Amino acid sequence: xxxxxxxxxxxxxxxxxxxxxxxxxxxxxxxxxxxxxxxxxxxxxxxxxxxxxxxxxxxxxxxxxxxxxxxxxxxxxxxxxxxxxxxxxxxxxxxxxxxxxxxxxxxxxxxxxxxxxxxxxxxxxxxxxxxxxxxxxxxxxxxxxxxxxxxxxxxxxxxxxxxxxxxxxxxxxxxxxxxxxxxxxxxxxxxxxxxxxxxxxxxxxxxxxxxxxxxxxxxxxxxxxxxxxxxxxxxxxxxxxxxxxxxxxxxxxxxxxxxxxxxxxxxxxxxxxxxxxxxxxxxxxxxxxxxxxxxxxxxxxxxxxxxxxxxxxxxxxxxxxxxxxxxxxxxxxxxxxxxxxxxxxxxxxxxxxxxxxxxxxxxxxxxxxxxxxxxxxxxxxxxxxxxxxxxxxxxxxxxxxxxxxxxxxxxxxxxxxxxxxxxxxxxxxxxxxxxxxxxxxxxxxxxxxxxxxxxxxxxxxxxxxxxxxxxxxxxxxxxxxxxxxxxxxxxxxxxxxxxxxxxxxxxxxxxxxxxxxxxxxxxxxxxxxxxxxxxxxxxxxxxxxxxxxxxxxxxxxxxxxxxxxxxxxxxxxxxxxxxxxxxxxxxxxxxxxxxxxxxxxxxxxxxxx
Numbered sequence: 224x225x226x227x228x229x230x231x232x233x234x235x236x237x238x239x240x241x242x243x244x245x246x247x248x249x250x251x252x253x254x255x256x257x258x259x260x261x262x263x264x265x266x267x268x269x270x271x272x273x274x275x276x277x278x279x280x281x282x283x284x285x286x287x288x289x290x291x292x293x294x295x296x297x298x299x300x301x302x303x304x305x306x307x308x309x310x311x312x313x314x315x316x317x318x319x320x321x322x323x324x325x326x327x328x329x330x331x332x333x334x335x336x337x338x339x340x341x342x343x344x345x346x347x348x349x350x351x352x353x354x355x356x357x358x359x360x361x362x363x364x365x366x367x368x369x370x371x372x373x374x375x376x377x378x379x380x381x382x383x384x385x386x387x388x389x390x391x392x393x394x395x396x397x398x399x400x401x402x403x404x405x406x407x408x409x410x411x412x413x414x415x416x417x418x419x420x421x422x423x424x425x426x427x428x429x430x431x432x433x434x435x436x437x438x439x440x441x442x443x444x445x446x447x448x449x450x451x452x453x454x455x456x457x458x459x460x461x462x463x464x465x466x467x468x469x470x471x472x473x474x475x476x477x478x479x480x481x482x483x484x485x486x487x488x489x490x491x492x493x494x495x496x497x498x499x500x501x502x503x504x505x506x507x508x509x510x511x512x513x514x515x516x517x518x519x520x521x522x523x524x525x526x527x528x529x530x531x532x533x534x535x536x537x538x539x540x541x542x543x544x545x546x547x548x549x550x551x552x553x554x555x556x557x558x559x560x561x562x563x564x565x566x567x568x569x570x571x572x573x574x575x576x577x578x579x580x581x582x583x584x585x586x587x588x589x590x591x592x593x594x595x596x597x598x599x600x601x602x603x604x605x606x607x608x609x610x611x612x613x614x615x616x617x618x619x620x621x622x623x624x625x626x627x628x629x630x631x632x633x634x635x636x637x638x639x640x641x642x643x644x645x646x647x648x649x650x651x652x653x654x655x656x657x658x659x660x661x662x663x664x665x666x667x668x669x670x671x672x673x674x675x676x677x678x679x680x681x682x683x684x685x686x687x688x689x690x691x692x693x694x695x696x697x698x699x700x701x702x703x704x705x706x707x708x709x710x711x712x713x714x715x716x717x718x719x720x721x722x723x724x725x726x727x728x729x730x731x732x733x734x735x736x737x738x739x740x741x742x743x744x745x746x747x748x749x750x751x752x753x754x755x756x757x758x759x760x761x762x763x764x765x766x767x768x769x770x771x772x773x774x775x776x777x778x779x780x781x782x783x784x785x786x787x788x789x790x791x792x793x794x795x796x797x798x799x800x801x802x803x804x805x806x807x808x809x810x811x812x813x814x815x816x817x818x819x820x821x822x823x824x825x826x827x828x829x830x831x832x
Contacts, residue, residue, distance in 0.1 A: 273370055274357045274431045274520075274535045298373060301388050302381045305406055308556070312382065313343060316370045317390050317402050319412065320344070320351030322555055324505075331698060331706055340505055340555055349437035352507065352553050354402060354414050359427030359538045367428055368392045368400050377401065384408050397422025410556025411566060417548035420541040429538040430549045432509040434499055438471075438528035448502065453688060455579045458521040458532055459506070460498035462490040466576050474523045474530055490519040495572040498532045499554070504694045506577055509534045510552040513570045557694055560595060579692050586685035591693060598695070604708050605701025608690075608786055612793040615682060620801065622678065627805040632667045690786040701785070705742075708786035712740030739781040742788040747777030749795035756802045 298315035303322065310322040322341035329335045341350050356367040368374070372392055379388035387405035394400070399419040406412050416430050448456050448471070458469040469488065490498070492511075498519040499508030509532065511517045517536045523529070539547045554566065558578050567574040580587040593614065598607040616623070639661060647654035662668070690696055696709045704713050750773035780788060 273355065273433070274429070274533055299376075301376060301379070303406070304381055304383050306384070306408055307410065308406065309337075310341065312388075312404065314374045314376070314390065316353055316355075316372060317368070317374045317404075318343070318351045318353050318370075319404070319553065319555070320349075324557060327504075327557060328698070338505070340507070344437070349435070350507075351435055352412075352509075352555065353433045353435065354416060354551070355431055355433075356400065356416070356418065356428040357431055357535065359429060361424055361426045362428060366394050366396060366398065366426075368394075370433075374402070382406060397424075398426065409562050409565075410554055412553040412555065413550060414553060415548060415550045417546055418539075418541055419546045420543055423543050425540060425542050427538045427540045429535055430551070431533055431535045432511075432551055432553070433531060433533045434507050434509060436500060436530040438530060453581065454503060454692065456502050457500065458488075458498065458530075459501040459508075459577055460490060460496065460519055460521070460532070461573055461576065462492045462496045462519065463494060464573065466573065468579075469521055471530065474521055475525065476523075488521045492517050492519055497554075497571065497574070498534060500530070500532060501558070501577060501579070503692070504558055504697055505556070506554065506558050508554040508577065510554060510571055511536060512550055512552075513572065559694055560591065579688075581685070581688040581692075583681045583685040583688070586681055587688050590682070590685050591689045594689060595695065603701065604696055604699040604786065605705065605789055608708075608789050609793045611686075612790055612797060616794070616797045616801070619678060623798075623801055624805055627802045628809055629668060632665065632809075636661060636665060636667065686790055687787055690784055690790070696784070696786050699786075701789070705785055708789070709784050711782050712742040712785050712788065714740035714742070739778060742785055742792065743777050743781035745792050746780060746788055746795070747773045749792050749799065750776060753795050753799045753802070756799065756806065 298313050300311040300313050300321070303310040303312060303319075307325050308322060309325055310319075312319045312321070320341055320343040322339070324338045324340055327338040329338060341352070342348060343351060353370055355370065358364055358367045374390040374392050377389045377391040379386060382388045382404060384407060387403050389401055389403045391402075392400045397420065399421065401417045401419075403415040403417075404412060405415075414432070418428065420426060455468045455470065457471040458467070458474055460467045467490065474488075490496070493516050495513050496517070496519060497508050497510040498521065499506060509519075511534055515536060517534050519532070519534050521530075521532050523531070534551070536549060536551075539549070541547045552571075554571075556562070560575070560578065563574050563577060575588075576584075580591075590611070594604075594607055594611050597610045597614075598604055601607050601610065640658065643654060643657040643661065647657060690709070698706070699708045700706045701708055706713070754769065754773060780791070
């Protein structure tokens with residue numbers, strides 16, 4: 224086998240390896256679960272795991288007993304109506320189990336329904352919040368309100384901003400329980416639970432809060448999950464400054480034996496913390512008052528396919544004639560940066576970290592802050608991304624200047640390097656020594672061109688994370704057919720790149736991969752132009768591989784979010800302009816549209832002799 228065939232096989236193998244690694248790191252979004260093919264049954268009851276007064280104490284310890292009866296399907300309900308929320312709470316268990324987000328629609332269609340966050344048991348994907356008391360000393364389970372206890376409305380008709388609702392229940396043995404629920408103008412509920420002891424006996428009980436999600440499918444998967452590599456979906460919690468993230472798949476491992484009690488992952492919080500479920504754009508979180516010690520747990524019931532998080536506060540002792548109360552909060556809504564930051568300012572410790580900033584959080588946070596403020600000035604996320612790219616390129620310009628100057632000098636030394644190769648033959652040590660002496664003599668640093676590229680890698684990943692994760696880009700328009708920068712390019716040759724009034728191929732399909740939109744096409748052209756400024760490899764096989772790379776990436780990246788493709792196009796265009804001008808300043812006039820092997824033509828300087 225000759226060297227040329229060996230090089231071809233090696234280059235082909237490396238190309239496939241690059242493509243494989245890329246799709247492992249950035250797989251295309253999976254289609255949403257078809258809810259019509261899933262079933263749920265509440266005939267065996269809620270299956271909810273309610274805490275004991277002692278609360279979870281050790282990892283792996285069973286923390287609860289299953290409830291036997293299902294909540295009353297026709298129980299009276301109290302309406303929830305705020306500027307941003309609508310829904311209702313059920314008097315069966317006093318559950319907050321029906322909640323819609325008024326500001327967000329499921330899709331871009333005018334008649335699309337608004338996003339449903341919480342839903343009651345018996346729906347296709349039950350998801351709800353429940354509060355209560357775990358019985359302690361001197362109490363049986365029936366002496367405290369359970370998850371299905373039927374409450375009465377004591378005051379309030381509709382739960383809204385500045386109009387709380389109070390529920391009441393009497394156990395017939397001298398204990399009266401009240402639950403007052405309030406909500407602010409955004410997504411925060413405040414739940415105050417109290418117990419009045421009119422009996423002759425001292426009692427003990429522990430207040431708790433529960434978030435429960437009923438899973439779907441054979442593996443207990445939940446509908447609508449993205450299952451994307453760089454996105455965390457599942458349990459999220461903060462315990463005294465330490466963030467914990469557990470994917471839904473890992474939560475399922477907490478149930479060791481589906482025929483036994485649910486197993487739990489337990490966190491002991493001394494002063495400040497919270498726990499809940501987070502998805503791509505939405506989140507529910509149980510938040511005890513700052514300064515409160517509590518135990519938090521995450522668990523899974525495999526038989527009923529229920530994911531659950533809970534907070535259990537220390538047991539309260541209530542003497543005869545006394546009243547005890549405790550206040551906690553519940554966040555249920557969209558993961559908006561400004562809203563969550565405001566709640567953090569109000570005392571919810573590190574609540575901003577509930578947004579998945581990723582490994583490069585030290586870059587992701589300031590990049591998003593900058594993008595957010597640019598958008599506040601411009602009012603358009605597409606142009607804001609381009610503005611952000613200009614600022615990042617301006618910051619990196621000193622390094623880029625050194626890189627492109629070094630590249631020009633390296634090209635100038637290429638004939639001398641070829642001569643050294645011929646003189647050294649197979650003696651690699653002699654070749655290396657000769658090249659080092661040449662670099663030292665000409666004051667060239669061959670590594671200078673790599674530094675800007677290395678610095679841009681974490682910046683690229685950080686920006687990708689920002690565009691993919693933050694809700695501010697969801698359904699954010701740019702212009703014309705680009706109505707959602709978090710979605711792939713909707714244009715295609717099939718609709719004349721958005722000029723015809725019908726949609727292109729469905730994103731993620733083979734047709735969408737083949738008939739790409741205008742943004743991926745511009746991306747390929749910008750990559751090709753930038754590549755033309757770089758010295759071509761001397762090996763013809765490598766040169767061929769590099770020549771095909773822009774067009775391969777054009778098809779590979781066509782299914783990515785439009786906002787990210789806009790960044791790539793802007794970055795490539797600015798890089799090309801910078802590199803072209805810098806090389807011209809160093810005495811070279813790149814022939815962009817000429818032969819690839821003659822991309823550099825020396826223009827003598829006036830002081831050359």
